[in-house]
Structures are given as C-alpha cells and as structure tokens.
Amino acid sequence: MRNFILFIRRFFNLILFLGVEIVCIVLIAHTNTMQGTDIVSSANTVAGILYKKQNDVVYYFGLRKMNDSLINENARLRKQIAGLKSVDTLKDTIVKKVIPSADTNRHIVHYADYLYRTAYVINNSVSAANNYITINRGSNDGITKDMAVLSGTGLVGLVVHVSPHFASVISILSIKQQVSAKLKDGTSSFVNWEGSKPDVMIMKDIPMQIKVKPGDSIFTTGYSLHIPGDILIGTVFKLEYVKKNNMQILSLHPSTNFRNLQYVYVAGNKMAEERKQLEDSVKSKP
Amino acid sequence: MSVYLKNFFRFCFIMLIQILILNKITLRWWSQPSGFPIFIPYVYPLFILLLTFETPVWLLIILGFITGITVDTFMNTAGIHACATVFIAYLRTNVLNALLPKNLSEYPNQSPSIKNMGWMPFLVYSGFLILLHHIVFFTIELWNISNIGYLLLKIAASAVTSMLFIIAYLLLFTRQSVGKS
Numbered sequence: 001m002r003n004f005i006l007f008i009r010r011f012f013n014l015i016l017f018l019g020v021e022i023v024c025i026v027l028i029a030h031t032n033t034m035q036g037t038d039i040v041s042s043a044n045t046v047a048g049i050l051y052k053k054q055n056d057v058v059y060y061f062g063l064r065k066m067n068d069s070l071i072n073e074n075a076r077l078r079k080q081i082a083g084l085k086s087v088d089t090l091k092d093t094i095v096k097k098v099i100p101s102a103d104t105n106r107h108i109v110h111y112a113d114y115l116y117r118t119a120y121v122i123n124n125s126v127s128a129a130n131n132y133i134t135i136n137r138g139s140n141d142g143i144t145k146d147m148a149v150l151s152g153t154g155l156v157g158l159v160v161h162v163s164p165h166f167a168s169v170i171s172i173l174s175i176k177q178q179v180s181a182k183l184k185d186g187t188s189s190f191v192n193w194e195g196s197k198p199d200v201m202i203m204k205d206i207p208m209q210i211k212v213k214p215g216d217s218i219f220t221t222g223y224s225l226h227i228p229g230d231i232l233i234g235t236v237f238k239l240e241y242v243k244k245n246n247m248q249i250l251s252l253h254p255s256t257n258f259r260n261l262q263y264v265y266v267a268g269n270k271m272a273e274e275r276k277q278l279e280d281s282v283k284s285k286p
Numbered sequence: 287m288s289v290y291l292k293n294f295f296r297f298c299f300i301m302l303i304q305i306l307i308l309n310k311i312t313l314r315w316w317s318q319p320s321g322f323p324i325f326i327p328y329v330y331p332l333f334i335l336l337l338t339f340e341t342p343v344w345l346l347i348i349l350g351f352i353t354g355i356t357v358d359t360f361m362n363t364a365g366i367h368a369c370a371t372v373f374i375a376y377l378r379t380n381v382l383n384a385l386l387p388k389n390l391s392e393y394p395n396q397s398p399s400i401k402n403m404g405w406m407p408f409l410v411y412s413g414f415l416i417l418l419h420h421i422v423f424f425t426i427e428l429w430n431i432s433n434i435g436y437l438l439l440k441i442a443a444s445a446v447t448s449m450l451f452i453i454a455y456l457l458l459f460t461r462q463s464v465g466k467s
Contacts, residue, residue, distance in 0.1 A: 013343040017376045020351050024372065027358075027365030028426065047360050054306050125361070127312035127326050129427045132362035161362075168362055175430070195428060196436055 048166035051123040051134055066262045073152035114228050114267045117141060119149075121261045122166075126198040130174040133157065135264060138165045146226045148267045154232040154255035155179065155220055156264055167266075172233070173198055173258055180221045181233055183212065188221050191233055191252070198258050201234055203250040210248075212236055218252055225272050289338060289395070297333050297353070299459075304330045305360045308451065325443035327451045330357055330367075331419050334375050335412050339393040343379055350375030363427070370423040374415045385411055399460060413449055420445045 008015065123134035137143050139162045149156040149169045157171035172179055178192035181203060187210050191203045203218060216236045222229025234252035241248055269275075308327045334350050341349075354368030361367070382390060382398065385407045393402070400408050420441050428437050 013347070013376070016344050016347050017372065020347055020372050021369060024351075024354070024365040024369035028369065031364035044359065050305070050360075123360075125309065125312075128361065128363065129429075130362075175428070195430070195433065 044163055045165070048122070048134060048136075048163065052136060052166075055120075055122040062260065062262055065260060069152055070263070076152075113269055113271050115270055116150075117143070117266045117268070119143075119167075119264050119266050121264060124258070124261055126173060126258050129195045130176050131171045131198075131258070132160075133169040133171055133261065133264075135167050135169060135266070136165070137266065138163050138167050140164045142268065143167045143266055144268070147269075148224075148227040148231075150228075150231055150265045150267055151256045151261060152263070152265075153257070154234065155227065156256055156258075156261065158226065159266065169264075171258060172201070172254065179227070179233065180223050181218050182221045183210065183218060184216060185210070188223070191218065199253050201252050201254055203236075203252060204247070206248045206250060208241070208246050208248060212239060212248065212250060214238065218250075225276060226267075226269055228267055228269070293333075293337065296336065300330055300333050300455075301356060303455075304328065304357065309361065325440065325447050327444065327447040328357075328416075328419070328423075329448060329451050329455055331371060331374060331416060332412075332452055332455060334371060334378065335415060336397050336399070338395060338397045339382065339390045340395075343376065346375040346378055347372055366423055366426050369426060370419045373422050374419045377418065378415065381411055381414060400456060401461070409449075409453075412452060413445075416448050416452070417441075417445045420448065 117137060119135040119137040121133055122136050123132075125131045125133075133149070133156070135149070143159060143162055145159055145162055147159045149159060155172055157169045157174070158177070159167050160170045161168045170177065172191070173193050175193060175195045178190040180188060181191040182188040183206070187206060189203055189205050191201050193201050206212065214237050218233045218236065220227050220229055220231045220233060232255045234254040236250045236252050238251040239248055240251070308329060312326055330353060333353055334346065337346065337349070350371040351368050354371035355365070357367040357371075358364055379390070386393075386403070396402050398408060398411060403411070424437060424441050424444070428440075430437070
C-alpha cells in the first residue's frame with residue numbers, strides 16, 4: 001500500500017496528464033457520432049450570446065451584399081411563380097384552367113411538406129475539417145435536430161445541436177458527412193468534401209455512359225428524411241475518368257458561398273415523423 | 287496587481303482576440319471563392335506559455351484543459367483543442383528546463399518573456415510548443431493519413447502565421463523597455 005501511494009506521488013503529473021487526455025478523447029469520440037453532448041458546442045448560451053453581440057457590430061458591413069443576394073433570390077422566386085401560373089396580360093388576371101374530372105389520373109396533389117423558417121447566421125467558419133455555423137434560432141422557435149438548412153442559392157447543412165435560443169449547424173463542408181445527390185437526369189450518388197478547399201466538392205461513382213458536361217447542376221435527392229429534394233448543391237467544373245472501375249469523378253463548386261453566409265432558411269419536414277415510423281416498421285419486420 | 291487577477295484578465299483578453307478576430311481571418315481573407323491552403327492562427331496557447339515559471343505541472347495541466355475546452359466550446363471541436371493544449375502544458379516545464387541556464391525556482395514571480403529570456407530562447411520555446419500544439423491538433427482534426435501532404439502544409443502554414451501573431455501580441459501588449467520587472 002505504501003509503495004502504491006509512493007508510486008502515485010511520484011508519477012502524479014503523468015497520471016493526471018493521461019487522465020485529462022482520456023477525458024478529451026472521450027469528448028472527441030462522443031462528437032464524432034454526431035450526437036455529441038450539447039455542452040461543448042457553440043449552441044450553448046454563453047457562446048451564443050457572445051457571437052450575437054459580435055454580429056450586432058459586424059452586421060452593418062455586409063448589408064449591401066445581403067441586399068443584392070436577397071434581390072437576386074426574389075427575382076428567381078418570381079420567375080418560378082411566373083412559370084407556375086399563366087397570366088393573361090391583356091386582362092391582367094390569372095387564367096383558370098379547368099381540369100376535366102375524367103382527367104384525375106394526371107392530376108397530382110402536392111402537399112406542402114416543408115416548413116421554412118428564416119434564421120440569421122451569427123458565427124461561421126470554412127477553415128476547419130468540420131465546419132459549423134451558429135444561427136440565432138433555437139428550440140423556442142421550433143428548430144429541432146437534423147433539420148436541413150438552406151441558403152438562397154443552395155444547400156448549407158444540417159442542424160446538430162439545439163439550445164433554447166441558438167442552434168449549431170454542421171455545413172456540407174465537413175469530412176464527417178456526405179449528401180445524397182443527383183444529376184439532372186436522376187443518376188444519384190453522394191457528394192462529399194475532401195477537407196481542403198471550401199469551393200471544391202467531390203462526387204464519385206458516376207458511370208462512364210452518363211454524359212456530364214462542365215456547368216451541369218447537381219441537386220439533392222429527396223431520399224433523405226430531412227433534406228428537401230431538388231435543391232441545388234453545386235455546378236460541375238471538372239471531370240476525371242477512373243480507368244480502374246470505369247467510373248467518373250466530378251468536381252463541383254458548391255452553389256452556396258460559405259464565406260459570406262448571412263441569412264439562411266431552416267426547412268423542417270412535417271412528414272418526417274410519419275415517414276420514419278413507416279420506414280422503421282418495415283425494417284423491424286423479419 | 288496580483289498574479290491571479292493579471293492572469294485571469296490575460297485569459298479573457300487572449301480568448302476574445304482568438305474567438306472574435308483570428309477565427310474570422312480565413313473567412314474574410316479571400317472573399318472570392320478560390321483556393322489557397324487554409325490556415326488558422328491560434329494564439330490562445332500563449333496563455334499557457336506566459337504563466338509564471340514556478341507554476342506546478344498539475345496546475346498547468348488543469349489550466350490547459352480549461353483553456354482548450356473554452357476554445358472548443360466556441361469552435362464546436364469538442365475536445366481537440368483541449369487535447370492539444372493539455373499536451374503542451376505537460377511538456378512546458380521540461381522545455382523550459384532544457385532552455386534556461388538556471389533552475390526554474392531561481393526565477394521567483396517571473397514569467398517567460400522576451401525580456402526575461404532573450405529573443406532567441408523565447409522564440410525557440412514558443413515556436414517548439416506551438417508547433418507541437420498544431421501537429422497534435424490538426425492530426426486529430428483531419429485524422430486522415432492519406433492526405434499527408436495537405437496535413438503538413440496546413441500545420442506549417444498555421445504554425446508560421448500563429449508565430450507571427452504571437453510576436454505581434456508580445457510586441458503590442460507586453461512591457462518591452464527595461465523598467466520594473
């Protein structure tokens with residue numbers, strides 16, 4: 001016993017050092033499962049308030065850029081609306097098309113699955129291997145874990161931590177996660193990030209016979225429970241052929257400029273619960 | 287001013303610089319989306335480096351953990367900064383012993399600085415520990431040996447910029463002239 005106490009006394013520093021390092025590694029391992037503790041994240045109240053105060057100051061320097069991006073998005077949305085309804089310019093009213101009742105098999109009912117909430121980005125990064133964004137909305141505003149976050153131009157990421165007033169979002173610039181994506185013609189694969197440049201993402205395993213040109217757009221698929229379909233991820237700028245398995249690797253520029261994110265939309269899927277229950281019940285059956 | 291209060295204020299000050307200014311540099315540096323190997327200057331290990339010579343190792347380790355976990359909270363890295371900072375806090379005393387001519391207990395109430403140690407020993411001391419910190423941090427963060435060239439480049443670029451910012455900090459915020467110690 002005495003020897004044991006002497007031993008501890010002699011190597012106390014080393015033991016303390018190893019103990020603290022083990023605590024750190026446990027913390028790291030917890031977050032790597034993406035379900036980490038909420039304490040050590042920028043969604044907690046102290047960090048959130050500090051970032052918010054900083055943002056109140058920096059906010060004004062970006063107003064011009066923000067106006068431009070909002071106007072561009074408005075224009076895009078207006079164009080979409082104009083495509084959906086046909087306006088008789090002489091009468092300036094909407095022309096009603098009567099759908100014959102026999103035609104019901106071509107008549108598709110759309111549900112508004114997604115509820116969009118706006119949020120303001122109060123902290124952002126592009127330089128780490130896993131980049132996180134903090135937004136000023138939290139569980140009080142109806143944000144929950146795993147909701148998709150979009151910008152005016154494309155996909156941004158997924159909510160990972162929520163506190164009452166703030167939420168932290170892991171952006172698609174992260175080596176931990178990949179996004180299910182598709183080409184214009186529906187060929188689907190995954191988009192992931194290599195961890196180096198914030199404006200290059202990689203899409204692997206596209207078969208050779210699919211013709212892709214630089215400039216083609218990549219969209220999200222609707223397969224994921226939380227990310228809405230047909231959201232722009234990026235545009236292809238480089239093609240590479242892999243002789244070994246006869247596949248192509250596409251490099252794309254993400255459509256979101258992560259360096260000056262300001263406003264984002266948080267999309268919550270209202271049908272997620274129901275769909276998850278259904279999918280789980282199928283899985284649990286033998 | 288008591289040593290504890292002084293170190294507490296220095297802790298808050300360094301943290302504010304790190305979180306509010308230096309973490310944003312890579313974000314705003316090239317507002318155009320075009321590539322450069324990204325670096326982040328980390329000056330917060332300076333808090334550990336500037337504690338007094340006599341600080342016992344167990345206290346260094348605990349303070350290193352607190353410093354690291356604070357930065358982790360703000361950067362969503364959960365433990366990686368803490369791991370790296372605890373590592374250099376543990377090695378600090380050994381490095382100082384190797385670099386200084388006298389025993390550490392012969393410097394009462396003094397902390398490592400350019401004035402106390404001279405330019406060259408201080409730069410070697412801080413440079414070595416910062417480099418170790420960056421190696422541990424980026425290796426755990428990337429956790430990918432296949433991309434080793436990029437990893438080394440990131441470590442080197444970050445270490446150089448960190449050192450530049452640390453020297454700037456020391457020249458700006460510590461007393462240089464030979465006044466009262």
